[in-house]
Amino acid sequence: MEKSIKTWLAEHEEEFVKDLGRLIAIDSVQGETKPGAPFGEGPKKALEEALSLCEGYGFSVNNMENYVGTADLDAKLPRSLDILAHLDVVPAGEGWEITEPFKMLEKDGIVYGRGVSDDKGPMLAGLYAMRAVKELGYPLKKGIRMIMGTNEETGSKDLEYYYAREKAGEMSFTPDAEFPIINVEKGQFRGTIFKKRGKEESSLLSLKAGIAVNAVPQKAVLVFSALGEEEFQAAKQAVEEQCQVKIGKNGNEVTVIGTSAHAATPYLGKNAGLAAVILATKLPSIGAELKQDLEHLLELFPYGKTDGSGLGIKMEDKESKDLTCTLDIYAIDGEELRFTYDSRVPICATEENCVNTARKNVEAKGFQFETKGMIPPHYVPSDSPFVQNLLSVYEKVTGLKGECLAIGGGTYVHDVENGVAFGAVLPDVDTRMHGADEWIKVKDLLLAAEIYGEAILALCQ
Structure with a gap:
């Protein structure tokens, strides 16, 4: 392979930031339920925008009644790995000083705006990982699907709808928490x-x-x-x-x-x-x-x-x-x-x-x-090949020690069999999720995308 995932991502940084700005510009806080908009107009518009991006990347997409959208890297391959992310956000709240909540600002290598770290930025990191693997022509034996939800912040009814109609992949991770890996949710x-x-x-x-x-x-x-x-x-x-x-x-x-x-x-x-x-x-x-x-x-x-x-x-x-x-x-x-x-x-x-x-x-x-x-608690054994592969990739890409974490809260995969939380925020970094002036470094999002890209290769080649 002539070009690495890391190099490809560096070459597409400007496009990544532009795409993220398109998503952040949509106020996707849950609104009034309407026909065709189960969680309001904002989440619906965010999903439509994300699916438009995915189609532009060359993925096979499906909008499931505006509850959930999916993008498959290669729909002909047997599905194996699911990446679960969400496009809805918490309300903007008060106290914003650096920028307006839904007007993303890039300053000194940092992006600010509601959703840059929870979870539009990490979702886009997952998509760009899929895109890098696709455009670089890596051969795969197993399929990868991005699942984009619209109701994580207020009940996860989106995933209830989805899993009533679709089976979970053999492996699932959500980029809706922090690295290294959360494999236990009490x-x-x-x-x-x-x-x-x-x-x-x-x-x-x-x-x-x-x-x-x-x-x-x-x-x-x-x-x-x-x-x-x-x-x-x-x-x-x-x-x-x-x-x-x-x-x-x-x-x-x-x-x-x-x-x-x-x-x-x-x-x-x-x-x-x-x-x-x-x-x-x-x-x-x-x-x-x-x-x-x-x-x-x-x-x-x-x-x-x-x-x-x-x-x-x-x-x-x-x-x-x-x-x-x-x-x-x-x-x-x-x-x-x-x-x-x-x-x-x-x-x-x-x-x-x-x-x-x-x-x-x-x-x-x-x-x-x-x-x-x-x-019940949610648990994926730390010694499973899935978890060990993710830890190995994390260590290889970041140079940091990988370890499994147990938390008292719940993540987007709490009810998903063989599902773990995997990034996208680095350890000991407070991006002010849910707070004013939510932020994340662009290089950290690209690092997460590199980790996800390498994980796809480790799990699906």
Whole structure:
């Protein structure tokens, strides 16, 4: 072969950036469902634009009712490798300073705009890898398909539609995360614990914290019928020292400010809800019965422990590491106490050692328990030829050490058999995905394209 994939990509850098600008210019945030536009006009337009690019590259394309589009490198070959990417984006949000969200800017080798790193830029890297292999004339024995979705950010109904009609390839990867490889995505186990409130006299009228079950609450608010200053100050000092939160009082309303974190990494946060519960237990005026209930809650969810040990579900395994658990929604009023937690569970988690054990321990503390059960973990063995080939290519192209990663969140391939997340963001690089001034280096996108091109050769020749 006269020319390498790396050289071909370098020669097509200007065209790559131009094509990316065409995609970024489309506001593909989910909109109103309309006939022919299941996720709104924006995602539909982005898919049409991407398929237009693919046709121009010489790929065989198919638009599946504007849910998903596909591009096959050689439709005559038996399909083997699927690359899953998405064209929808999160809302622009506020705080953009370098450029407008849907007006891509290239400056000093960096591109800015909503979707440059999540996931239009990585999708284009995958397409350019396919294009390089095609135009350089590498012979292949197996087929490669790019699957372009339009609903990853708000539910992945696009993939439900697709896989109800098409089989998955023998191997799949998504360029919608980071390198080296994510081969384990923990399962999810959420539960709600609740009980009716007793009739005793209590100064605590309500306690509320949490805005999403998958986020450690940053703020909690307690409302009292009356709260003495001396009683409050003694409790405040003790809780601030113990929990490293800030507590303020305005009349009979108390606000606790902690630090939010994703439920997949709850140990990075300071749980304002739990701190508020601790504060309440230190106030004699809340009453003995409520105090006991809240103490039982703290036994199930001790402050600073995010390993599920209070529920009796602490566990770990070599591939997916340890379980995490965080109590994130709090609602106490005059009638009821109700709390909801989020747990990310490793491969070794089962109905028996996780769901049944948590139920038993919650009910033993006098609470009732509700759960929809456990979403199973996703796992592709690290020693599989597929994963080992990808790691080898990553190391060869980048010179960096390849390793398998386990995460508490989910990626686009969570429900895809033999699917892993593979790039496109390099390790320890924060491209401000979902934030203002989202960015990525052009050379990093081209490096990802080179990795994907070499992976195609390693897997499909």
